[in-house]
Amino acid sequence: MQALKIEPRETVVAKCSCGGCGRNVPAKVNKNGNVYYFCTDEERGGCGHHEKWAKTRSIHITDRYLTTGRPYVMPAGPFMPAGDVRTAANTNAAPRPPVEAAPAKRGEYSEYGF
DSSP, rough: OOOOOOOTTOEEEEEEOTTTTTEEEEEEEEESSSSEEHHHHHHHOOOOOOOOOOOOHHHHHHHHHHHHHSSSEOBBTTOOOOGGGGSSOOOOSOOOOOOOOOOOOOOOTTGGTT
């Protein structure tokens, strides 16, 4: 069996849903080894959203691709919300009480307007 090789900007190592519009997009590896995606498609358009993962998460994704031999299907989770991200606010918590400003401190040169 031939060993798998990851070509930067060509090899699809994961499939995930776009955080902006929810479409399925391929995730690739850049020349630094970080996994990223751009939500673009010349035929159907795209929202233009892009996301990049840190080195530790990228290592886990590429290792999973190299061990299984097929792109990892990433679940939508806290690191990648699906759909409209503005609806993810915590609506069941009580609002914070208003915060009062602290009184202004008077210093050595406050009489001069400093």
